[in-house]
Amino acid sequence: MNKVTFNTDLCKGCGLCVEACPKKIITLAADVLNKKGYHPACITDAEKCIACAMCATMCPDVVITVEKNV
Amino acid sequence: MVVFKKPQSLSPVPTHYCPGCTHGIVHRLVAEAIDALGIEGQTIGVAPVGCSVFAYNYFECDMIQAAHGRAPAVATGVKRTNPDKIVFTYQGDGDLAAIGTAETVHATTRGENITIIFINNAIYGMTGGQMAPTTLPGQVTTTSPYGRNPMIQGNPIRVCEMLSTLDGLAFAQRVAVDTPAHVNQAKKAIQKAFQNQIDKKGLSIVEVLSTCPTNWGMSPTEALKWLRENMMPYYPLGVYKDIDAKEENK
């Protein structure tokens, strides 16, 4: 399975990854506040991830690491 | 297989930028170019005054913080004394196209063999949203509260077009960071701008259309849309000069 890891504490909840994801499987966790006080981005359905890294490409804070299962 | 991770030459520290500010993307692209070319140990960066003043905290290479607008002059001093090192400046629109116009134009026309990363977000960010040399006609800022009126505040500057008239310029491309496709295009342009320096071709500049959600008064995603709809028509993307292309055409 492909793997997307969020360095949650660095996330500023800007939502650029949410918009970039072609599979629409990223959301801002409404019930979580990180150290900075933002609702961090997280993945809702990891199974659907295609490891395209568009989320990471748009992230201004290098929060996301993407690994492709080969 | 890791398909995306933080580049080595980007410092592992959180940035001070506001949520959704695209400075972070461009910092990463610069670091990716430095990594790809394996030049971290030879690179000296010059930070501007403005929102990216703290750029000296975010790169693992040696860094110098310059006075407002003077980065191209500082970079000239670094490069002329260390011609085999790689020197880049990272400058915003106020720094590069207002207070530092003379330094920008003359470093370019001298053909200083350096790389300039120019962030155009049409506003002064650090001081809280004042009119920039690139603020669009009609755009509201705190010092153009009724919208920029060219009859009063004058017209914006198109930097790539202006510099393209100068012989010392090797490469000028305007890119944007509003979509993954454009970010990848920007990445290629920035890497080329560094490669040109390694190949001793002269000055390369990459103008990056960027957002300032906080001072534009919109959400980060709305800001990307505003950039597409308002900045891109006034500042068309594209390669404005490439001396390689000229050579090919001969």
Place this chain on the structure above:
Amino acid sequence: MSNKVLMKGNEALAEAAIRNGCLHFFGYPITPQTELAEYMAKRMPKVGGLCLQAESEVAAINMVLGAAATGTRAMTSSSSPGVSLKSEGISYMVGCDLPCLICNVQRGGPGLGGIQPSQQDYYQATKANGHGDLHLYVLAPASVQEMVNLVGRAFDVADTYRTPAMILADGALGQMMEPVDFDAALSEKREIPEKTWATNGTGMKRKRNVINSLYMNPDDLEQSIIDRFERYKKIEENETLWEELYTEDADIVIVSYGITSRICKSAIEMARAEGIKVGLIRPITVWPYPKAAIAKAAETAKQFLVVELNMGQMVDDVKVACECRRPVSFFGRTGGVLPTADDILAEIKKLNGGL
């Protein structure tokens, strides 16, 4: 055999810089300094150096900043209005603790002023050559030979204490021709600390260096300034220079520097021939100021006379140094006018009669 050559002050200064290992010059034309840049343009390519004419004084000093940041010996030169433009960059260089040499071949001011010799930038050079709590190491030579002699010292002090240094000359010194012996000028070799702070690429062998004058935490900024002033204290202790003449028995001690001090020397000899006991203290560094010499003279002298080419900018420094224990009067011409020895002698006689 003497190796004396006849040279114009501006050109001699340039040659001295090159001989002291400065192979990077960034400048801009302005009268009466231009020959310095012209000499550099002619000479640098022949010694493997670089003379780059900048688009402005502002750019020139920032090029020096960039060069100095990499640990390279670099200099710029200008005249009064141009030095005002450089003051932004000078302040940044102080804030970044970067060494360099700046030459000010002074002309008349304010504004565009005139192109004749003047010492009107004394305040600027010694009190506020840029914003912030700062000093420069400022040398005020009185002859072409001394100008040449002091260049090596200026660079060495700049490198040792990580501060910009300035040669405060004037239009007369820059323009006049005098015999110079460069071999005699080479000062004793100093041990310069290694520039481990330089931003010349990590080579992946050390942690990155950052050259910066910005501090967001006021406590950090305060501490950086306190540390710098500790170094200023050492400069005051170790690098203050002055010359004294006839101070042991002088009733009147003239305090004068640069080209003016030479006219004073003539006037003093004339006065002595008439039996008037006049002496001279000539500050060679105007920052740090030779306070101790003035204080010592105040113990025996009856009064001080400050002579300079301005409206009395150094008077307060003499008053402070002698703690106002003796009267301090002033005589000078300004706007590019030089006094004659007779003018100064007349002033001496006036003061002598008034005692």
